[in-house]
Amino acid sequence: MSGKxxxxxxxxxxxxxxxxxxxVSSVLNELSELLEYVLNYSGExxxxxxxxxxxxFYEKCIEIEKPVHDLVKKCAKEYxxxxxxxxxxxxxxxxxxxxRVRGRIHRDAERLRNREKWFNKSREALRWRNGPVPxxxxxxxxxxxxxxxxxxxxxxLSTLKxxxxxxxxxxxxxxxxxxxxxxxTKYQDxxxxxxxxxETIKGEKVIELERTNNGVxxxxxxxxxxxxxxxxxxxxxxxxxxxxxxxxLLLNMDISQYVQIVYGSWECMGKRFSKVEKKSxxxxxxxxxxx
Numbered sequence: 452m453s454g455k456x457x458x459x460x461x462x463x464x465x466x467x468x469x470x471x472x473x474x475v476s477s478v479l480n481e482l483s484e485l486l487e488y489v490l491n492y493s494g495e496x497x498x499x500x501x502x503x504x505x506x507x508f509y510e511k512c513i514e515i516e517k518p519v520h521d522l523v524k525k526c527a528k529e530y531x532x533x534x535x536x537x538x539x540x541x542x543x544x545x546x547x548x549x550x551r552v553r554g555r556i557h558r559d560a561e562r563l564r565n566r567e568k569w570f571n572k573s574r575e576a577l578r579w580r581n582g583p584v585p586x587x588x589x590x591x592x593x594x595x596x597x598x599x600x601x602x603x604x605x606x607x608l609s610t611l612k613x614x615x616x617x618x619x620x621x622x623x624x625x626x627x628x629x630x631x632x633x634x635x636t637k638y639q640d641x642x643x644x645x646x647x648x649x650e651t652i653k654g655e656k657v658i659e660l661e662r663t664n665n666g667v668x669x670x671x672x673x674x675x676x677x678x679x680x681x682x683x684x685x686x687x688x689x690x691x692x693x694x695x696x697x698x699x700l701l702l703n704m705d706i707s708q709y710v711q712i713v714y715g716s717w718e719c720m721g722k723r724f725s726k727v728e729k730k731s732x733x734x735x736x737x738x739x740x741x742x
Contacts, residue, residue, distance in 0.1 A: 453490070453508060455542050460486040463535050474529060478522055482536055485515045504712065506563040509546070509556070516543050565624050573631060576607035593650055608635055 463486065467479040489511040519540050526533055546556065578600050611632045615625050650656075678687035704710060714720045 452512075452542060452545055456486060456539070457490060459535055459539050459542065460490060463539075466535060475531060475533065478526060478531075478533060478536065481522060482519070482539065485518055486539065489515055503563055503567055506560060506567070509560050512543055512546055516546075519543060561621075562623055565621075566627065569628065569631060572607065572610075573635075576604050576635075578603065594652070604635065604639065608632060611635075 460483065463479055463483045467476065467483055470476045470479060489508065519536070522536055523540055526536065548556075611628050614620060615628050615632070620628075675687055675691060678690045679685060682690075710717060710720075
């Protein structure tokens with residue numbers, strides 16, 4: 452369906468450029484704006500926040516159905532037939548396929564919405580900002596702030612428990628909430644932002660990120676070793692904070708599907724990065740400084 456709408460969008464843009472009739476031109480302009488809205492993807496290549504692209508596409512298609520139908524009625528009143536407009540309407544009707552298929556599409560969309568919602572709630576409970584989780588020992592929390600964060604996690608666990616007991620929720624959602632609760636309970640002592648230095652009555656204490664053997668952790672360790680060789684000492688946290696996330700994004704460039712989904716193509720990459728706002732860069736700088 453996405454491929455069909457892309458094809459129709461290119462066709463409408465060509466017709467718009469050649470059209471000489473004011474009424475038809477205005478309709479094509481409106482239609483191209485609607486299609487551009489549906490097909491636009493705002494992932495921007497960020498680690499987080501990201502979009503559930505398929506879900507957003509589905510919701511946008513549902514959203515433009517009425518405006519497209521209104522354009523068809525508008526053309527009918529003027530006795531104008533636009534094949535591309537009718538093709539767009541027919542394509543959108545695919546969302547209303549036979550009950551069995553339509554029911555599955557709606558269920559899948561609802562599951563994705565629930566997963567996105569509880570993923571964001573989990574991040575809020577962990578007090579993670581919309582950016583990379585800092586792997587640093589330079590950020591300091593007072594003991595009071597740490598206790599406040601722990602209370603937030605306990606409140607979140609209580610919410611999970613009550614939602615699991617809610618019989619109106621689907622079995623899939625209840626099962627997913629159970630998995631989240633299990634992870635939060637199992638790793639409760641290590642859930643707060645990793646590698647932070649806190650001040651307690653007995654002095655300073657560092658909560659370290661649990662060591663793993665996964666690929667990402669190996670890359671960070673290799674990056675640290677290289678930084679130590681460059682500097683000649685162990686004071687490399689600044690370099691890791693500045694370059695670490697970039698390292699992960701660079702590794703993703705080897706995956707052609709990642710490049711296609713996030714940027715569209717290598718040629719589009721420069722254009723996307725050139726649109727980064729100054730405010731976003733300032734916020735990124737604050738994250739790197741540990742605020």
